[in-house]
Amino acid sequence: xxxxxxxxxxxxxxxxxxxxxxxxxxxxxxxxxxxxxxxxxxxxxxxxxxxxxxxxxxxxxxxxxxxxxxxxxxxxxxxxxxxxxxxxxxxxxxxxxxxxxxxxxxxxxxxxxxxxxxxxxxxxxxxxxxxxxxxxxxxxxxxxxxxxxxxxxxxxxxxxxxxxxxxxxxxxxxxxxxxxxxxxxxxxxxxxxxxxxxxxxxxxxxxxxxxxxxxxxxxxxxxxxxxxxxxxxxxxxxxxxxxxxxxxxxxxxxxxxxxxxxxxxxxxxxxxxxxxxxxxxxxxxxxxxxxxxxxxxxxxxxxxxxxxxxxxxxxxxxxxxxxxxxxxxxxxxxxxxxxxxxxxxxxxxxxxxxxxxxxxxxxxxxxxxxxxxxxxxxxxxxxxxxxxxxxxxxxxxxxxxxxxxxxxxxxxxxx
Amino acid sequence: xxxxxxxxxxxxxxxxxxxxxxxxxxxxxxxxxxxxxxxxxxxxxxxxxxxxxxxxxxxxxxxxxxxxxxxxxxxxxxxxxxxxxxxxxxxxxxxxxxxxxxxxxxxxxxxxxxxxxxxxxxxxxxxxxxxxxxxxxxxxxxxxxxxxxxxxxxxxxxxxxxxxxxxxxxxxxxxxxxxxxxxxxxxxxxxxxxxxxxxxxxxxxxxxxxxxxxxxxxxxxxxxxxxxxxxxxxxxxxxxxxxxxxxxxxxxxxxxxxxxxxxxxxxxxxxxxxxxx
Numbered sequence: 001x002x003x004x005x006x007x008x009x010x011x012x013x014x015x016x017x018x019x020x021x022x023x024x025x026x027x028x029x030x031x032x033x034x035x036x037x038x039x040x041x042x043x044x045x046x047x048x049x050x051x052x053x054x055x056x057x058x059x060x061x062x063x064x065x066x067x068x069x070x071x072x073x074x075x076x077x078x079x080x081x082x083x084x085x086x087x088x089x090x091x092x093x094x095x096x097x098x099x100x101x102x103x104x105x106x107x108x109x110x111x112x113x114x115x116x117x118x119x120x121x122x123x124x125x126x127x128x129x130x131x132x133x134x135x136x137x138x139x140x141x142x143x144x145x146x147x148x149x150x151x152x153x154x155x156x157x158x159x160x161x162x163x164x165x166x167x168x169x170x171x172x173x174x175x176x177x178x179x180x181x182x183x184x185x186x187x188x189x190x191x192x193x194x195x196x197x198x199x200x201x202x203x204x205x206x207x208x209x210x211x212x213x214x215x216x217x218x219x220x221x222x223x224x225x226x227x228x229x230x231x232x233x234x235x236x237x238x239x240x241x242x243x244x245x246x247x248x249x250x251x252x253x254x255x256x257x258x259x260x261x262x263x264x265x266x267x268x269x270x271x272x273x274x275x276x277x278x279x280x281x282x283x284x285x286x287x288x289x290x291x292x293x294x295x296x297x298x299x300x301x302x303x304x305x306x307x308x309x310x311x312x313x314x315x316x317x318x319x320x321x322x323x324x325x326x327x328x329x330x331x332x333x334x335x336x337x338x339x340x341x342x343x344x345x346x347x348x349x350x351x352x353x354x355x356x357x358x359x360x361x362x363x364x365x366x367x368x369x370x371x372x373x374x375x376x377x378x379x380x381x382x383x384x385x386x387x388x389x390x391x392x393x394x395x396x397x398x399x400x401x402x403x404x405x406x407x408x409x410x411x412x413x414x415x
Numbered sequence: 416x417x418x419x420x421x422x423x424x425x426x427x428x429x430x431x432x433x434x435x436x437x438x439x440x441x442x443x444x445x446x447x448x449x450x451x452x453x454x455x456x457x458x459x460x461x462x463x464x465x466x467x468x469x470x471x472x473x474x475x476x477x478x479x480x481x482x483x484x485x486x487x488x489x490x491x492x493x494x495x496x497x498x499x500x501x502x503x504x505x506x507x508x509x510x511x512x513x514x515x516x517x518x519x520x521x522x523x524x525x526x527x528x529x530x531x532x533x534x535x536x537x538x539x540x541x542x543x544x545x546x547x548x549x550x551x552x553x554x555x556x557x558x559x560x561x562x563x564x565x566x567x568x569x570x571x572x573x574x575x576x577x578x579x580x581x582x583x584x585x586x587x588x589x590x591x592x593x594x595x596x597x598x599x600x601x602x603x604x605x606x607x608x609x610x611x612x613x614x615x616x617x618x619x620x621x622x623x624x625x626x627x628x629x630x631x632x633x634x635x636x637x638x639x640x641x642x643x644x645x646x647x648x649x650x651x652x653x654x655x656x657x658x659x660x661x662x663x664x665x666x667x668x669x670x671x672x673x674x675x676x677x678x679x680x681x682x683x684x685x686x687x688x689x690x691x692x
Contacts, residue, residue, distance in 0.1 A: 073488070073660070102550060106541040113546030170539045172532075178484055178493050178554030180518050184537050 004317055008324035011297060012332075019329060022293040026333025026388060027340060029286040033279050033384040034341040035374075038349075040275050042375035044268045045230050046352075050369055051264050052257045053129045054195060057095070057224035058233035059240055060260065061086070064253045066221060067260070072101050072176045075219035076252060082223060085243045091236045093228040094126030097220045099210040103173030103181070105153075105203055107161040114157055114203045116171060118210020127226050130191060130204060137165040137189030140206045149209050151185035156199035158190045165189065171203070175215040183213060194369055233257060287391040294326050294399040305403055306411025319404035326396030327389075334385050342381060348374040451578030451593055460574035460594045466618035467611065468568045470647050473674040476501045480669045484555045487662035495553050498671075500678055507683040510562070518553070523562060524688045530563045533688045540685055556634075556657045556665040560605065571602035572609070580612060587612045587621040587637075606633075617641070617648035632658055644674065 012019055052058050061082065063074030076082055078097065086095050099118035104111055121142045125131040130152075131139045140150040151171070153163060163169055168184045175181040185205065193199045211217070227236040237256045244252055258265050298305070305318065352371040354360075360370030479498040486493075496514040501507070506527035512518045520535035530543040548560040577593040580586055591612040598604035607628035612621040619641060625634045634657045638650030654666040681687070 102547075104541065104543065104547045104550075106539060109540070109542065111541045111544050111547075113544055113550070170534070170537055170541065172534065172541065174551045174554045176488060178486060178489060178551075179515070180521070180553060182534055182537065 004321045005324060008321050008328060011301070011321075012325050012328050015297070018293055018296065022289055022329055023333040023336065025286050025289040026330055026392075027337040029282055030334055030337030030384060030388055031341045032282060033387070034337075034345065034381055036275055036279060037380045037384065038345055038374045038376050039372070040272060041377055041380065042350075042373035044271070045375050046369070046371065046373050047264060047268065048257065049230055050129075050194065051261055052226065052233075053127070054193060054198060055128070055224075055257070056098075056222060056255075056260060057127050057257070058227040058230075059225045059237050059254055059256050060222050061225065061240070061244070061252055061254055062222040064251060066253065067255055070100075070102075072099075072214060072216065072219075072221065075176075075216070075221060076223060077248075078218050078220045081248055082252070085248065086223065086225065086240070089236065089239045089243050091228050091232045091239055093226040094123070095223055095225040096120060096123040096127040097207060098124075098222050098224060099207060099214060099216055099219075100221045101173060101210075101214060103171050103203070105157065105161065106170045106172065107163050107167055110161050112157060112160055112200075114154075115201050116173070116203045116205060116210065118205050118207040118213075120207045127224050130193075130202075133191040133193055134189045135192035137187070139189055140204060140209075141188075144206045144209055149183055149185045149213075150188045150206065152189040152191055152204040153187060154199040154202040155190045155192050156196060157202065158187065160200065163187050171205075171213070173214070175213070176217075176219070177215040179215065181213050181215070283387055283391050286388065287395045290326060290329060290392050291395040291398065293329060294322065294396055295402075297325065298322065298399045298403045302406065302411050305406055306408045306413075309406060309408040310412065315404035318406075319400045322400035322403045323393075323396050326392050326400070330389060330392035334388060338381060338385065342376075345374055345376045349376045350374075450584065451580055454576050454579040454592055458576055458592060460576040460592075461569075463576070463592055463594055463613050463618065464572070464574045464596065464611070465569050467613050467620050470617070470619050471649070472503055473676075474502065474504055475674075475676045475678060476503070477671075477673040477676040477678065478669060479671040480667050482553070482555055482665060482667050485662075485664045486660075493554055495555070500676070500682060502680060502683065505680065505683070507680070509683055509688070512553070522688045524683060524685060525563055526683060528563065530559060531685055531688060533685075535689075538689075540689060556655055556660065556663050564603070564605070568596060571604060572596040572598055577610065579615075589621060590615045591621050614648070619648040619650065634658060640668075644672065647674065 061076060063076055066074035076097075083097075086092060097120055101116055102113060103116045105114045105116075106112075119130070119140075121131060121139055134152065135155060137152070140152055141148070144150060151169065153161070153169075158164075161169065165187055167187045169187055170182060171185055172180070172182040191199070191202065191204070193202065205213070207220070211220075225236065225240070227233045233256055237254060240254055241249075244254070309315070309318065350373065352373050355370040355372055477498070477500050480496070482495040482497065484493040484495070494514065495512060495518070497510050497512045499508060499510040501509075506525070508525045510523040512521040517536075520533075522533040524531040524533070530548075532541045532543055533539070534541070543559055543563075548563065549558050551557070552559050552562055573596075575595045575597065577595050580591045580593050582588055582590045591614055594611050594613060596609040596611060598606065598608070606625050607630060608626045610624045610626070612623075613619070614621050620638050622638065623636045624632055625636070627633050634655055636653060636655045638653055640652040641648050641650050643649075649669070649672060651669040651672075652666060653669075654664065656664045
């Protein structure tokens with residue numbers, strides 16, 4: 001250890017109480033920043049996960065123009081080619097074929113327009129949460145017998161229709177063949193969904209039943225695909241793009257969740273912006289804390305610094321010493337902060353804590369499950385630590401300059 | 416560096432571009448599409464519109480018709496036969512489907528502003544909810560809303576004479592006055608504007624173009640096969656082409672039309688809707 005380092009280390013602990021307070025502030029700030037970011041990362045990942053598992057997965061494959069028109073007109077040819085192509089992609093966790101269209105749903109003198117989605121129950125369970133969201137009755141049967149037409153309704157839609165399990169409801173729409181499509185369906189279950197719009201507008205039937213109802217033959221409207229991990233949605237899309245290159249791909253379009261749900265992306269951006277502004281304020285306050293500590297340390301040592309300068313220490317060495325003090329102060333704080341923040345976060349990582357009361361309601365408005373989750377991404381502690389290091393470097397600039405520019409004679413005379 | 420084109424090649428270049436790009440489906444404004452001659456003085460657009468409406472409608476009208484729907488999806492056109500009764504002052508109408516067999520007996524009852532539907536095979540009467548209004552009616556390019564919409568082409572619109580179409584430029588096949596119908600602000604109209612071609616000689620409509628609020632042409636409706644009924648010149652073939660759905664079209668062929676027809680007002684009830692006749 002050279003003389004500057006030793007001097008600096010001693011100087012840091014010359015006033016242990018002041019240093020401890022300053023270190024405590026740094027620790028507090030770092031822990032708060034890391035926790036806030038991991039909470040935001042956790043909730044954003046959860047938001048995306050919840051949203052994609054209540055809609056069309058991370059990436060949806062549909063007929064060209066489908067997202068614009070949302071009608072049966074644009075379709076995915078379901079003759080095994082698309083299926084085989086998807087199976088070739090590595091980052092696919094699960095996929096589910098769907099036939100979606102709009103139809104009138106009616107019981108007694110009540111009627112509503114609803115999205116009617118035909119699903120393969122087993123495949124759908126791997127992609128979305130519709131199957132596990134059944135709060136009453138059951139989901140549609142995996143193997144509907146001939147002439148069996150079962151339907152699961154969103155809870156609010158069932159309420160509005162006054163439909164109970166066992167009731168026969170009428171579905172009326174227009175088939176792909178442009179014939180009228182209408183049949184009576186037996187209500188076998190209702191789904192409680194976190195998104196009220198979905199609860200009012202969702203009707204689920206079996207894929208084969210929908211295919212027959214809409215006279216859709218060997219077509220489907222979309223394939224919902226889930227990436228093997230949330231962060232892999234973009235990679236999945238790129239992979240699918242290469243898998244679908246060629247004549248088949250020309251008939252199809254790929255959309256990722258960011259394109260399908262621009263509102264969600266914006267919500268996350270706004271949420272992030274608010275958080276980072278708060279954190280920036282906190283870090284700036286900590287920066288002033290460090291500035292204060294170092295400046296005080298310099299001012300009360302003016303005489304001493306004068307002596308050192310008079311003995312021939314170069315101003316640049318003094319500058320370095322003050323900087324080292326500041327770095328040590330921040331370093332101790334950051335080390336302790338990381339020790340405090342990381343182990344519990346590593347343990348909390350991915351765990352979900354249910355929220356209650358108003359907070360729960362507020363999150364449900366956004367279609368999220370009311371839970372609190374933490375997600376520790378390596379970039380979070382790295383980014384947080386570096387930010388505080390930079391702030392400490394900036395904070396030390398003024399005291400270090402002041403110390404190194406002191407004139408030995410003036411300094412000796414002071415105090 | 417781009418070589419400067421001689422002045423007189425510019426129109427040729429524009430024309431070549433036009434050939435390359437083809438006619439664009441959207442037009443920025445209505446007028447740009449029309450090369451009309453000025454109409455003679457003293458022609459009143461409102462009067463033309465009134466004449467056209469009176470030519471087409473009466474207080475009580477009975478129609479029997481065949482609707483043909485064509486679509487790239489279909490190898491054979493879908494044909495829907497129906498007959499309808501309308502009482503226009505009371506804003507009531509009843510439509511009964513006769514064919515195809517699957518829909519035989521299906522009834523639609525409009526009691527402004529509601530639309531009821533009766534499906535005989537499942538014996539259900541359904542009020543068509545607002546959220547279903549923009550859905551296709553019987554698989555055609557008309558929507559349920561087209562059935563229910565109760566707007567008067569006279570009272571709900573401002574009329575402006577755009578000019579005179581000699582009927583030689585392909586828009587229509589007879590000389591016509593061209594009138595723009597602009598909906599009043601409080602009118603329940605989904606269109607941004609309608610441009611109508613009204614026969615100079617008979618006053619009957621020959622063609623109507625429907626524009627959305629951005630001025631984009633959405634549908635073209637053509638009237639043809641005119642027959643004289645009393646003082647009226649009634650088109651017996653109405654062909655509609657939705658411009659946002661390539662290859663689709665719906666035409667209605669009127670097989671019988673009776674103006675000032677004699678029927679009771681009590682046919683417009685949900686109870687009568689359930690009768691299968």
